[in-house]
Amino acid sequence: MNAIEIRDLTKTFGQKQALSGLNMTVPEGAIYGFIGENGSGKSTTEKLICGLIHKSGGEIKLFGKDHTDPDVRAKVGVLIEAPGCFPGLTVWNNLMLQAANLSIKDPETQIRKILKTVRMEGAASNKYKNCSLGMKQRIGIAMALLGEPTLLVLDEPINGLDADGMRIMREVLTDVTQNHGCTVVISSHVLGELEKIATHYGIVRGGKMLCEMTADQLEADCRTFVALQTRELSKTRSLLCAKYSRVEEDESGYLRVYDAGSPEEVVTYLYENGILVSEIKTDKIGLEEYYIDLMSAKEGR
Amino acid sequence: MEKRFEHNGFGKRLGSMLKVDFRRLFTSRIFYIIVGACLVMPILILVMTTMMDGMETTDPQTGEVSVIEGFDNTWQIIGTVVSESDMNAMSSMGAMDGADSGTDVAASSDAGAGMDLMSMCNINLLFFGIAVLVCLFVAEDFRSGYAKNLFTVRAKKTDYVASKTIAGFVGGALMLLCFFVGALAGGAIAGLPFDMTGFGIAELVMCMLSKLLLIAVFVPIYLAVSVAAKQKAWLSILGSMGIGMLLFMMIPMLTPLNATVMNVGLCLAGGAMFSIGLGAVSNVILKKTSLV
DSSP states (O other): EEEEEEEEEEEEEEEEEEEEEEEEEEEEOOOEEEEEEEEEHHHHHHHHTTSSOOOOOOEEEEEETTTHHHHHHHEEEOSSSSSSOOOSSBBHHHHHHHHHHHHOOOOHHHHHHHHHHHHHGTTTTSBBBGHHHHHHHHHHHHHHHOOOEEEEESTTTTTOOOOOHHHHHHHHHHHHHHOOEEEHHHHEOHHHHHHOOOOOEEEEEEEEEEEEEHHHHHHHHHHHEEEESSSSHHHHHHHHHHHSSOOOOTTTSOEEEEEOOOHHHHHHHHHHOOOOOEEEEEEEEOOHHHHHHEHHHHHHH | OOOOOOOOHHHHHHHHHHHHHHHHHHOOOHHHHHHHHHHHHHHHHHHHHHHHHHOOOTTTTHHHHHHHHHSSSSSGTOOOOOOOHHHHHHHHHOOOHHHHHHHHHHHHHTTTOOOOGGGGSSGGHHHHHHHHHHHHHHHHHHTTTTHHHHHHOOOOHHHHHHHHHHEEEEEEEHHHHHHHHHHHHHHHHOOOOHHHTTTTTTHHHHHHHHHHHHHHHHHHHHHHHHHHHTHHHHHHHHHHHHHHHHHTTHHHHHHHEEEEEEOHHHHHHHHHHHHHHHHHHHHHHHHHHHOO
């Protein structure tokens, strides 16, 4: 069964069309990486899923039921924009409030466990307003995890997290999906981090879904390239450009040849033209480059 | 296979929402400040006006001398006694005019003789204080972003409206009771008489009961304005006070010191009507507008 199924979703804010017929399918148990430029409609879609704004048209189903079904919605955890906490209350009291909201039995035990999971057990007595951005983000994740949700909707949860925070986030999300059957929708601009955990992707642009794919499909779609280094970079580049259609230099100073048959073919070709290759490897483009390529293709660049 | 979700009825949902609201109410500083002010205010009013009673002031421009009149009786700060002839006069003057006549009645009544400005410095002012409490309470939900957590897991907005109405009512009732206790203490400190001419203990209880039930008329109004104004507390406070002002003058009429079961019944019916009617309005506002 699909955790989320969206058909022809539209949303207008006055004259502005934020979503124009968006379709989205999130399988149960997936970590769905929701990608798109600023203003592409990611947050709007997430707010619509959570019922925080009202759709103009279309259909949203959560676990086969309408998204307004109170029983389904009671099991949705959310972190959209900033965590919804009262600044004057302590971290503990904010979590206790959310536990009361979710009718959690034995809230103290669950809160202690979640605070330990997000490595915030030492900050329980801190006032929320005195917490740093990264701490607030972790508290937001803790709030979303309370009540063992079946669906987690996270909007830019990695923002403000340090390396340790990102690692914790990865561990937590992997754990809730693999061990507790939770489904996660996560939007982020930190694609490198998203790539490490997502099992499915949805790329949205201009209020429409450009494409949806699994991590395996993305892996297959991502082109391989040959990356090499020589002492005469400009001469090498000219030579390669004469034979191959796409040659680029990356930020590390490697020349990338995208349409080469094999590394041996490139080495032989350069050797025949008097160039010695000092280093060579084959690699694949990542999600970030795939996304940039896709966007460039859509813009006709 | 279809995923099974635990069914939560209205009772359970309301119960958990009430837990949130009461936890918030009783852990928020602003609530204790307001309730504390309600306790201290009547003491200050009664003691200070008694101290200034009979003092002469001269207008520097006209040279006119006026005498400051304090309270003659502690119960004046709670309400006024309305006689039958006053009620008839009021009903013939119409609803809005009746508002002014509420003060006139006070002036002509036994317990409320010579009140004028003093009649405004009484317990009825608390109905504006309740507006502040309700508006700040609701606005904080939206300002802090907690509304996202609330409404994500609450598809039915009825829980929120019902719970906020109950919490607002309880908060308002505590404010009213604190003011009453403060009035008793203030009267004793100022040495004012507790003269119960024209009413008895039973009527006084009915009067307080009517005032308590009348809170249920005002809270839904403030709640409807607050959910429309969302995080803009200033707008909801102004709007609530504006609308509250229109109904303010009915308070002395409906809740006199010599109130009867009829007054209690009227306030109960009004409270129920406003809570259900305006509760539905608040519900529609929440359903039709963006919650973030």
